[in-house]
Amino acid sequence: MLGFGILKGMAVTLRRFVDTYVADLRHFPRRYASGPVYERMGITERGAFTIQYPEVKVPMFPRYRGPLILLTDPETGITKCIACGLCERTCPTESIKVTKAEEKVEGQKVPATYEYDMNTCMFCGFCVQICPSDALGHSPELETGTYSKGEALMVNLEQMLELGRKHAPGGVWPVEEKEAQPS
Amino acid sequence: MTKLKTETVTLNMGPHHPSTHGVFRLILTLDGETVVDVEPVVGYLHRNHEKIGEKNNWIQNTPFTDRLDYISPMNNEFAYVLAVEKLAEIDPPERAKYIRIIMVELNRVANHLISIGFLLNELGCFFTPMFYALRWREMIVDLYEMTCGSRMMPNYFWIGGVSADLPEGFLPECKELVSALPGFLDEMEQLITENEILQMRCKNVAILPPEVATAFGCTGPLLRASGVPYDVRRAEPYSIYDRFDFDIPIGTVGDVYDRYLVRIAEARQSVRIVDQALRDLPEGETATPKKRKFKPPEGDIYHRTEAPKGELGFYLVSDGTENPYRYRIRAPSFVNLQALPYMCRGNKIADVVVVIGSIDITMGEVDR
Numbered sequence: 001m002l003g004f005g006i007l008k009g010m011a012v013t014l015r016r017f018v019d020t021y022v023a024d025l026r027h028f029p030r031r032y033a034s035g036p037v038y039e040r041m042g043i044t045e046r047g048a049f050t051i052q053y054p055e056v057k058v059p060m061f062p063r064y065r066g067p068l069i070l071l072t073d074p075e076t077g078i079t080k081c082i083a084c085g086l087c088e089r090t091c092p093t094e095s096i097k098v099t100k101a102e103e104k105v106e107g108q109k110v111p112a113t114y115e116y117d118m119n120t121c122m123f124c125g126f127c128v129q130i131c132p133s134d135a136l137g138h139s140p141e142l143e144t145g146t147y148s149k150g151e152a153l154m155v156n157l158e159q160m161l162e163l164g165r166k167h168a169p170g171g172v173w174p175v176e177e178k179e180a181q182p183s
Numbered sequence: 184m185t186k187l188k189t190e191t192v193t194l195n196m197g198p199h200h201p202s203t204h205g206v207f208r209l210i211l212t213l214d215g216e217t218v219v220d221v222e223p224v225v226g227y228l229h230r231n232h233e234k235i236g237e238k239n240n241w242i243q244n245t246p247f248t249d250r251l252d253y254i255s256p257m258n259n260e261f262a263y264v265l266a267v268e269k270l271a272e273i274d275p276p277e278r279a280k281y282i283r284i285i286m287v288e289l290n291r292v293a294n295h296l297i298s299i300g301f302l303l304n305e306l307g308c309f310f311t312p313m314f315y316a317l318r319w320r321e322m323i324v325d326l327y328e329m330t331c332g333s334r335m336m337p338n339y340f341w342i343g344g345v346s347a348d349l350p351e352g353f354l355p356e357c358k359e360l361v362s363a364l365p366g367f368l369d370e371m372e373q374l375i376t377e378n379e380i381l382q383m384r385c386k387n388v389a390i391l392p393p394e395v396a397t398a399f400g401c402t403g404p405l406l407r408a409s410g411v412p413y414d415v416r417r418a419e420p421y422s423i424y425d426r427f428d429f430d431i432p433i434g435t436v437g438d439v440y441d442r443y444l445v446r447i448a449e450a451r452q453s454v455r456i457v458d459q460a461l462r463d464l465p466e467g468e469t470a471t472p473k474k475r476k477f478k479p480p481e482g483d484i485y486h487r488t489e490a491p492k493g494e495l496g497f498y499l500v501s502d503g504t505e506n507p508y509r510y511r512i513r514a515p516s517f518v519n520l521q522a523l524p525y526m527c528r529g530n531k532i533a534d535v536v537v538v539i540g541s542i543d544i545t546m547g548e549v550d551r
Contacts, residue, residue: 003379004379005382006378006379009374009377012374043356063329063331063350064328065333092246123336125333125338126338129346
């Protein structure tokens with residue numbers, strides 16, 4: 001019968017349409033609470049559900065590769081970076097520039113400047129993998145848009161340490177807890 | 184009534200056209216609504232990929248291969264990494280091999296879902312089947328993000344292993360997904376396979392006979408839909424594909440509809456492979472220690488793999504230094520695209536869009 005295949009397809013869409021309301025009833029108070037819904041849709045979930053994005057944000061996975069952060073050792077309060085420059089040399093797009101400070105701090109070499117150029121960074125994560133002192137990490141930030149390119153996306157040492165203290169207060173990346181929320 | 188003298192019209196389709204999957208221009212010569220000739224113009228997305236590959240050292244090239252065919256990045260990395268490993272005679276750990284197969288085959292499912300969704304889009308079925316496809320691709324890219332931190336540019340495969348072990352919670356979620364995927368593919372088929380409009384638009388359109396397909400050098404689902412059971416995974420097994428049990432689906436006519444059916448069937452076979460890989464996944468190391476520099480011995484290598492779009496090959500020449508001397512890619516989309524004028528001639532202009540969708544091209548790979 002001509003048209004039977006179309007009806008069969010429409011049965012699928014109709015079933016999904018009904019499923020959406022059935023699933024809504026099942027999750028009723030939780031999904032529409034005023035608080036945020038930190039939940040990805042399950043695999044076996046059948047209905048459609050929209051996360052109201054700018055108001056509600058789903059947490060990123062701990063290993064999410066966002067912009068770079070420099071980690072600080074919470075016990076000593078100084079950065080874990082030893083200014084060896086491996087990140088600079090392994091970067092495929094030459095987005096990192098590190099210079100070493102003349103004087104050591106508590107017997108540890110520290111960077112004098114650290115310039116991270118987010119304009120050219122391709123977020124491959126090689127610098128984090130190669131770092132011998134595990135001083136680099138990724139922030140779970142995903143809204144990195146600016147109104148201009150160039151200077152606005154250049155991150156210096158102070159800013160990177162600040163981001164590190166904010167996103168990885170324990171001085172370890174990946175942050176395995178639920179705290180890895182985008183701000 | 185005397186016969187009217189008609190002239191052919193030249194029409195530009197693109198470079199910016201929603202059906203061209205990127206920046207791609209077609210110069211159509213039309214006689215009324217019938218296509219007389221098609222001339223594809225490529226190169227708008229040229230990014231100097233091969234020259235950058237020579238500037239980078241061997242390790243730094245992996246994230247760049249993600250940008251070739253950005254619908255199936257894992258497959259690109261897999262091909263490059265295998266080529267370098269073959270050149271340097273590195274044997275990755277067993278667990279890493281299985282993880283790679285899981286990632287690559289999940290990527291094949293995602294790629295075929297996208298390709299089917301866009302084919303339907305181009306037929307005018309605007310975004311309903313696409314969202315069914317995207318929802319399940321989303322589950323797959325979520326698994327990627329969980330494992331390596333990025334959805335589309337994973338940079339997960341190292342030379343000599345994978346960059347990190349599977350995270351906690353990957354295996355249960357992946358098993359759940361693999362058991363749910365066949366049901367979804369059934370639903371997708373129920374949604375569109377028997378649709379009369381789809382059949383009228385796709386059946387007997389752009390038939391590519393097997394001898395023409397082989398003459399053009401087409402590979403992948405395009406060739407298999409023409410009835411040639413050629414799959415690199417079976418013809419020349421690489422990695423550990425000889426350990427898995429899977430079929431090579433082939434078409435009978437070689438039209439657009441057959442390509443659609445072959446893609447659905449291939450996605451089912453990929454799910455079967457992932458299922459077997461998950462069952463056999465051994466414990467142990469996932470990578471050999473990473474070095475910043477790496478020098479393979481002098482020599483050259485061509486390694487080919489079966490990417491979702493066809494045969495993806497990397498030709499690498501090493502002169503013993505830390506950079507490749509020559510880095511060349513045989514991209515399946517580029518080669519498959521050469522059959523486009525043959526398939527379009529004599530069809531109506533509306534079919535050109537459908538034919539592009541059925542070849543399944545990604546411009547990132549065509550122009551490099």
